[in-house]
Amino acid sequence: MRVTALAGGTxxxxxxxxxxxARPRHELTIIGNTGDDTEIWGLHVSPDLDTVMYALxxxxxxxxxxxxxxxTFRCLEAMGDLGAETWxxxxxxxxxxxxxxxxxxxxxxxxxxxxxxLCRRLGVAARILPMSDxxxxxxxxxxxxxxxxxxxxxxxxxxxxxxxxxxxxAAASRPAPGVLEAIREADLVVVCPSNPVxxxxxVLAVPGMxxxxxxxxxxxxxxxPIVGGAAVSGPAGELMRARGLPVSPVGVxxxxxxxxxxxxxxxxxAARVPELERLGVRPVLADILMTDRDREIALAQLMLxx
Amino acid sequence: MRVTALAGGTxxxxxxxxxxxARPRHELTIIGNTGDDTEIWGLHVSPDLDTVMYALxxxxxxxxxxxxxxxTFRCLEAMGDLGAETWxxxxxxxxxxxxxxxxxxxxxxxxxxxxxxLCRRLGVAARILPMSDxxxxxxxxxxxxxxxxxxxxxxxxxxxxxxxxxxxxAAASRPAPGVLEAIREADLVVVCPSNPVxxxxxVLAVPGMxxxxxxxxxxxxxxxPIVGGAAVSGPAGELMRARGLPVSPVGVxxxxxxxxxxxxxxxxxAARVPELERLGVRPVLADILMTDRDREIALAQLMLxx
Numbered sequence: 001m002r003v004t005a006l007a008g009g010t011x012x013x014x015x016x017x018x019x020x021x022a023r024p025r026h027e028l029t030i031i032g033n034t035g036d037d038t039e040i041w042g043l044h045v046s047p048d049l050d051t052v053m054y055a056l057x058x059x060x061x062x063x064x065x066x067x068x069x070x071x072t073f074r075c076l077e078a079m080g081d082l083g084a085e086t087w088x089x090x091x092x093x094x095x096x097x098x099x100x101x102x103x104x105x106x107x108x109x110x111x112x113x114x115x116x117x118l119c120r121r122l123g124v125a126a127r128i129l130p131m132s133d134x135x136x137x138x139x140x141x142x143x144x145x146x147x148x149x150x151x152x153x154x155x156x157x158x159x160x161x162x163x164x165x166x167x168x169x170a171a172a173s174r175p176a177p178g179v180l181e182a183i184r185e186a187d188l189v190v191v192c193p194s195n196p197v198x199x200x201x202x203v204l205a206v207p208g209m210x211x212x213x214x215x216x217x218x219x220x221x222x223x224x225p226i227v228g229g230a231a232v233s234g235p236a237g238e239l240m241r242a243r244g245l246p247v248s249p250v251g252v253x254x255x256x257x258x259x260x261x262x263x264x265x266x267x268x269x270a271a272r273v274p275e276l277e278r279l280g281v282r283p284v285l286a287d288i289l290m291t292d293r294d295r296e297i298a299l300a301q302l303m304l305x306x
Numbered sequence: 307m308r309v310t311a312l313a314g315g316t317x318x319x320x321x322x323x324x325x326x327x328a329r330p331r332h333e334l335t336i337i338g339n340t341g342d343d344t345e346i347w348g349l350h351v352s353p354d355l356d357t358v359m360y361a362l363x364x365x366x367x368x369x370x371x372x373x374x375x376x377x378t379f380r381c382l383e384a385m386g387d388l389g390a391e392t393w394x395x396x397x398x399x400x401x402x403x404x405x406x407x408x409x410x411x412x413x414x415x416x417x418x419x420x421x422x423x424l425c426r427r428l429g430v431a432a433r434i435l436p437m438s439d440x441x442x443x444x445x446x447x448x449x450x451x452x453x454x455x456x457x458x459x460x461x462x463x464x465x466x467x468x469x470x471x472x473x474x475x476a477a478a479s480r481p482a483p484g485v486l487e488a489i490r491e492a493d494l495v496v497v498c499p500s501n502p503v504x505x506x507x508x509v510l511a512v513p514g515m516x517x518x519x520x521x522x523x524x525x526x527x528x529x530x531p532i533v534g535g536a537a538v539s540g541p542a543g544e545l546m547r548a549r550g551l552p553v554s555p556v557g558v559x560x561x562x563x564x565x566x567x568x569x570x571x572x573x574x575x576a577a578r579v580p581e582l583e584r585l586g587v588r589p590v591l592a593d594i595l596m597t598d599r600d601r602e603i604a605l606a607q608l609m610l611x612x
Binding site: 042077083092093094096097099122 | 347348381382383389399402405424
């Protein structure tokens with residue numbers, strides 16, 4: 001059985017960890033969002049790819065949901081002494097990943113090959129593919145102008161109003177090697193409970209992705225990142241509003257309708273079933289809050305059986 | 307009073323620390339060796355400039371003689387997990403200096419300006435100038451081929467035979483802004499007890515340096531890095547031999563004779579006085595082993611009074 005998952009960062013990590021442990025055994029390919037990628041201190045940082053990679057390597061900091069467990073921040077402190085920006089928290093162990101990646105990219109290695117090598121070194125069995133080897137950058141328009149996603153999310157702590165979102169570079173980007181095949185040949189395509197606008201949105205903005213998903217629509221199953229009228233975590237609500245989407249599982253279904261077969265929603269949202277059906281999306285009710293490892297695996301098993 | 311010092315790394319740090327504390331008050335300019343500079347993990351590392359800078363900022367690790375006191379090596383460990391080279395010990399706090407420098411150089415800032423900014427941020431009162439903003443790289447020929455200085459010194463622990471030494475790029479390099487003026491206008495030029503071949507040698511290889519020193523010869527005072535028949539620290543003996551110089555204060559005087567006024571040698575080397583005089587170098591006997599802070603200052607006071 002071949003499973004391909006579309007993933008952001010923190011929201012996706014739990015379900016992916018569940019999938020990696022769930023039965024039946026399957027080949028897992030993850031298509032990761034790189035719209036969040038940024039340059040910090042001259043280093044190429046890929047926050048979503050790393051969150052997924054660390055989660056599957058058993059190294060993710062469980063409390064924070066990003067970075068390496070038990071990391072220290074001594075270099076960051078010293079950068080502060082030098083007057084450098086310190087709003088983006090790069091841990092000392094985490095830094096190695098960015099140093100390694102930056103040097104390899106500088107040598108001309110594509111991001112997909114660097115990611116594969118990092119996964120191999122960290123013992124990640126799943127295949128993690130960046131959505132594209134070309135730069136696609138999510139930008140957020142606020143009343144004070146355009147911000148990169150990390151400026152908006154980390155520096156401003158998502159506390160500014162969002163007027164618009166764009167995926168700079170998307171039109172000229174191509175899917176990374178293996179991405180379209182992974183969708184085409186999958187027995188199941190899982191869309192993780194990630195932010196539809198800034199995690200899944202950039203993946204869909206890569207030319208060819210939406211068409212590839214539409215072609216296998218009946219095999220595409222998403223988990224709603226929205227329960228009731230709010231995101232399980234992060235600023236998905238504000239960003240969906242900025243895009244004119246209702247902040248509800250119906251808004252998720254509306255965003256994904258052209259290519260989504262099934263949407264797994266929380267049992268508490270059972271009243272939305274008729275609206276999903278009107279959008280042509282098959283609803284499945286489940287306990288979707290992954291509050292511990294058992295629930296991660298249980299939800300993953302349900303997806304594999306879907 | 308204006309004092310200009312030519313400096314390598316560990317050997318120079320003690321005397322410079324002494325000079326910074328010694329009376330009479332004076333303006334101290336340090337011309338640092340960049341022949342040791344190297345690229346590690348894609349970062350531009352300037353070991354000698356940093357050793358001097360950390361020493362004068364009160365941050366140098368006293369036990370090791372390089373790096374930042376109380377540093378940790380978590381990033382280095384993680385780089386090892388990724389299969390990267392780990393023979394060059396970059397500490398977590400130390401890393402900030404290299405990240406800062408590499409980004410600034412990448413933005414087109416000359417090394418001299420980056421160094422000035424780092425010193426300002428770390429509260430170093432003395433002016434540290436790299437000998438040149440152009441790349442000059444000390445290379446060491448061994449029976450197995452040419453090595454960079456750091457490969458020879460750190461990776462091979464100076465345990466390979468040296469057949470030759472060269473300063474790649476020196477012929478095309480220019481002194482950094484302020485370097486020649488600092489020599490010309492100094493009331494005293496101090497040559498630190500650094501390795502004559504791989505610390506002072508690269509500085510002298512920059513076109514114009516030896517002439518500038520020769521023009522103020524009577525004001526140039528060096529401290530011998532050799533006591534008896536051996537270097538106080540490091541591989542100076544082996545490297546002097548490779549250059550055909552006797553491993554003694556006389557060898558130091560011979561290397562520096564064209565522009566050296568005075569050589570401070572250890573009292574235990576009093577028998578070499580006639581040979582130094584024959585080379586036209588004025589000998590001064592002193593206790594030159596700087597085994598504690600008081601001796602650093604005492605030797606510095608002696609230089610200022612010379």
